[in-house]
Amino acid sequence: MSTLNILMAQMNTFVGDFDGNTAKVLEVIQRAEQEREQPVVVFPELTLSGYPPEDLLLRPSIEVRVNQALEKICAAMTGAAYAIVGYPRREGGELFNVAGVLHRGKIVAEYRKQCLPNYQVFDEKRYFNPGTEPVVVDIAGVRVGLSICEDIWEEEPTQHVAAAGAELLLNINSSPYHRGKRDERWQLVSRRAQQGGFPIVYVNQVGGQDELVFDGGSFAVTAGGEVAAAAPNFDEGEYWLELDFDQRPASLTGTQVYPPLDELEATWLALVLGVRDYVNKNRFRGVVLGLSGGIDSALTLAVAVEALGPERVEAVMMPFRYTSQMSVEDAAEQSDTLGVNHKVISIEAIYEAFMDSLAEEFAGTQVDTTEENLQARCRGVLLMSISNKKGYLVLTTGNKSEMAVGYSTLYGDMAGGFDVLKDVPKTLVFDLCRYRNTLGPCIPQRVIDRPPSAELAPDQKDEDSLPPYDILDRILELYVEQDYSAEAIIATGMDRDQVNRVIRLVDLNEYKRRQAPIGVRITRRGFGRDRRYPITSGWKIGD
Numbered sequence: 001m002s003t004l005n006i007l008m009a010q011m012n013t014f015v016g017d018f019d020g021n022t023a024k025v026l027e028v029i030q031r032a033e034q035e036r037e038q039p040v041v042v043f044p045e046l047t048l049s050g051y052p053p054e055d056l057l058l059r060p061s062i063e064v065r066v067n068q069a070l071e072k073i074c075a076a077m078t079g080a081a082y083a084i085v086g087y088p089r090r091e092g093g094e095l096f097n098v099a100g101v102l103h104r105g106k107i108v109a110e111y112r113k114q115c116l117p118n119y120q121v122f123d124e125k126r127y128f129n130p131g132t133e134p135v136v137v138d139i140a141g142v143r144v145g146l147s148i149c150e151d152i153w154e155e156e157p158t159q160h161v162a163a164a165g166a167e168l169l170l171n172i173n174s175s176p177y178h179r180g181k182r183d184e185r186w187q188l189v190s191r192r193a194q195q196g197g198f199p200i201v202y203v204n205q206v207g208g209q210d211e212l213v214f215d216g217g218s219f220a221v222t223a224g225g226e227v228a229a230a231a232p233n234f235d236e237g238e239y240w241l242e243l244d245f246d247q248r249p250a251s252l253t254g255t256q257v258y259p260p261l262d263e264l265e266a267t268w269l270a271l272v273l274g275v276r277d278y279v280n281k282n283r284f285r286g287v288v289l290g291l292s293g294g295i296d297s298a299l300t301l302a303v304a305v306e307a308l309g310p311e312r313v314e315a316v317m318m319p320f321r322y323t324s325q326m327s328v329e330d331a332a333e334q335s336d337t338l339g340v341n342h343k344v345i346s347i348e349a350i351y352e353a354f355m356d357s358l359a360e361e362f363a364g365t366q367v368d369t370t371e372e373n374l375q376a377r378c379r380g381v382l383l384m385s386i387s388n389k390k391g392y393l394v395l396t397t398g399n400k401s402e403m404a405v406g407y408s409t410l411y412g413d414m415a416g417g418f419d420v421l422k423d424v425p426k427t428l429v430f431d432l433c434r435y436r437n438t439l440g441p442c443i444p445q446r447v448i449d450r451p452p453s454a455e456l457a458p459d460q461k462d463e464d465s466l467p468p469y470d471i472l473d474r475i476l477e478l479y480v481e482q483d484y485s486a487e488a489i490i491a492t493g494m495d496r497d498q499v500n501r502v503i504r505l506v507d508l509n510e511y512k513r514r515q516a517p518i519g520v521r522i523t524r525r526g527f528g529r530d531r532r533y534p535i536t537s538g539w540k541i542g543d
Contacts, residue, residue, distance in 0.1 A: 002141045002245035004168070005036040008218040008255070009043045012207035012236045014281060015050030022048060022069040026076050028238060029083055036240070038080040038140055044174050044205035044214075045149050046097065048087040051174035051205065052212070057127045063090045074105045082139050084146065086172050094129040099146045099172050101137050111135035111146035115154045121176060121212060121521070121529040122150075134160040142167055142245050145198075149173040152192055152202070162196040167245060169196060173204040177215035177270050178524050179263055182233065185217070190225035198223050199243060199252055206236050208277030211422075211518045211528045213270045219257075223249035232258045234269040264435040267428070267522050268303075271420055274520035276307035278418055279393055286312035288386050289395040290379050290413070291335065291342070293317070293327025295452060297397040298334055298443045299429055300420045302436050304395060310339040314392060317344045318379045320351065322458060330444045337441050347378040354378065372456035376412025384415055393417045396517055401426040401469060403516060403527055404476050405502060406509030407462070414516050422519025423526035425476065426452070426469040467498050475502045481525045511535045 009028045013021050025047060032039040045051055048069045049062070056062065066087050077083065082103045089098040089110065097113035112131025116124040134157070136145045145166030151157035152171045161169060169192075175185070185202065193200045199222050206216035219230035220241050229252065231239040241254035261269070279287060287304050291297045304313045317331045328344070335342035354374055355362075362370075387394045394416030398408045400423050408414050421429060433443050452462040452469075466472055475494060478484040479502070484492075489499045513527050514535060525531055 004140060004142055004144075004241075004243045004245070005039045006170075006201055006220075006241040006243065006254075007032045007036075007039055007041045008201065008203045008220075008231060008239045008241065009041055010204065010206050010216045010218045010231050010235070010237050010239065011044055011047065012277070013044065013047060013050040013205055015053055015209055016056055017050065018048055018065045018069050021050060022072055025073060025083070025085060029073075029077065029081055031238070033079045033081050038082070040082045040084070040139055040144075040170075042084045042170055042172060042201060042203045043086060044203055045086040045099075045172045046088065046174060047085050047172075047205075050209065051214075052121075052123075052209070053088070054123075057088055057095060062088060070100070070102075070107065074102055074107065077102055077105055080104075084170055084172060086148065086174075088128075095127055096131060097124065097128045097148055099148050099170075101139075101146070109135050109137040109146075111148070113148040113151060114157050115150040117150045117153075120525065123529075124150075134164045134166075136161060136164045136166045142243075145169045147171045149175060152189060152200075155192075155195070158192045158196045162198065166196070166198055167250070168198050168243065169193075169200045171200060171202045173202060174214060175204050176212045177266075177522065179267060179522055181215065182217050182260055182266075186219065186221075186227055189219070190221050190227065193221045193223055194225040196223075197249075199250055201241065206234060206273075208274040208281075208520070210278070211274075211521045211526065213274045213520055213522075215266070215270065215273075220252055220254075222252050227257060228252040229255040230257045231255055233261055233266060234273050264431055267424075268432060268435060270522050271303045271424070271432075271520050272307045275303055275395075275418070275420055279308060279312075282393070284393040285391040286314065286393075287395050288314040288316060288383055288390070288392040289397060289416075290383055291315035291317050291331040292397075293324070293329075293331040293447065295429055295433060295443075295447050296399050296402075296421055298330075298447050299424075299433050299436070300395055300397045301334060301338065301340065302433075302442050303420050305338045305340060310341075313338075314341040314343065314386070314390075316383065316386065317342070318347050318382060319344065320347050320375055322375075322456060322460070326446065326450070330447050333444050334442065334447070345382055347375060347382070350378045350381070351375060373409045373412055375456050376409035377415075380409075380412045380415030387417075395420055396519075397421060398516075399424050399426050399429050400523075400527070401466075401472055401476060403513055404480060404509070405466065405472070405505035406512050407466060408512065408516075410512055410515060414512070416517050419517045419519035422516070422528070423522045425473040427473045467502065471495075471498060472502060475499055476506070479503055479506060480527075480531065481523055507533075507537070507539065510537075
């Protein structure tokens with residue numbers, strides 16, 4: 001009977017940690033051999049190095065580390081298990097992104113990734129050479145083809161492996177999350193299965209790596225394109241499949257089909273996972289943030305507590321003469337509800353000390369945004385000092401809308417190590433706050449209901465200097481994420497003056513974003529790896 005027991009190893013790898021990743025691979029293989037006869041264990045793309053390893057791939061020692069890891073795995077594989085493992089492999093001076101088939105102490109086949117993505121967050125042509133040949137290997141009497149991530153997004157690799165006689169395709173991935181990604185994957189892989197005439201098993205890694213979050217969601221489709229098994233998103237785990245090849249087309253059973261997540265839930269989980277892995281993998285003891293009583297810091301606090309637990313989170317309210325009593329009360333209420341360490345440190349004396357020192361420099365000038373920015377910088381100094389003393393990471397609280405138009409202060413509210421909401425538009429911030437409150441008490445309702453304000457001047461509101469957020473976010477989505485020109489945005493019905501003003505602000509504030517902390521990427525184009533624009537430029541606003 002030609003039945004394959006396949007284990008989708010949805011693993012959270014750690015970039016650069018060859019020893020740790022190798023140990024996890026061996027643990028998974030050992031468990032698989034205890035549970036099933038002759039298991040086929042499928043790991044994610046670049047399992048051993050983690051993904052993306054970036055310029056670590058240029059280090060001369062990368063080859064030594066890969067070989068040592070493979071030798072250790074092969075030496076331990078004395079049983080009947082097969083393992084499909086991803087790693088970088090240098091041959092003849094060229095580097096390849098490889099999926100190796102390991103069995104009984106040997107590498108029995110190696111496939112080299114053919115399609116190297118070089119768009120959005122991907123930069124693989126900087127490092128890898130493309131493979132050219134399909135690989136089909138006999139596993140327990142079944143002809144199994146291999147492909148890696150981007151190969152499944154193009155037609156040719158699937159056509160080639162089908163022509164080579166594959167009865168099953170195993171596709172290993174390190175595919176990062178953005179909103180709506182799961183549906184895209186399902187539809188695409190379903191189409192490839194029908195084109196190839198064979199089942200496809202798609203295994204994806206899970207976890208946070210700097211600004212990227214990998215959401216797992218490994219799945220398998222039948223030759224007819226039906227999704228027959230799907231692992232959960234955002235959870236590390238091991239999920240079994242059984243493929244019976246005694247009938248044609250092969251039947252596929254095993255892991256249940258976990259239902260798709262609501263987009264708000266998926267976004268929430270992505271933020272939580274991104275924060276948890278960034279803090280833990282970088283070995284911070286905990287986090288500290290400024291809790292202003294506003295909606296952005298409220299959501300940031302909620303994410304941090306979910307990611308790390310209240311005992312590793314400190315919230316600091318830093319009031320000034322323009323801070324409302326409502327803000328002070330709401331910050332205290334949320335901190336008490338979540339059980340975090342809450343401190344109140346006034347910036348009045350610090351601000352006055354700065355102003356005294358600057359009195360001669362400021363003589364004869366009018367009060368303007370300089371004084372507002374100074375308030376933010378006083379708060380930044382306090383938070384960074386707490387960070388240094390306690391070994392805590394400072395979480396900044398700016399959202400994507402603010403980062404886009406420069407509604408932030410360098411060395412003030414931008415001072416810190418990780419911006420949880422960096423890729424979250426303001427309108428989505430509101431939606432996520434409402435979603436979080438459906439899970440249990442968290443964010444005071446009046447924080448959500450009140451008009452947003454930086455509280456850096458009397459009776460200040462965000463919309464005094466910005467368009468309403470629903471309008472602003474629509475313009476930003478079209479310009480930043482979809483590359484619409486000013487005229488194209490105006491043609492959708494947007495006001496010309498508002499569009500031109502917003503685009504001008506986006507372009508002018510590239511210098512700020514270049515100095516901003518990284519943050520979790522949840523959209524198709526975030527401010528970071530996705531979008532690399534020059535600071536100094538003669539680009540015209542209407543282009």
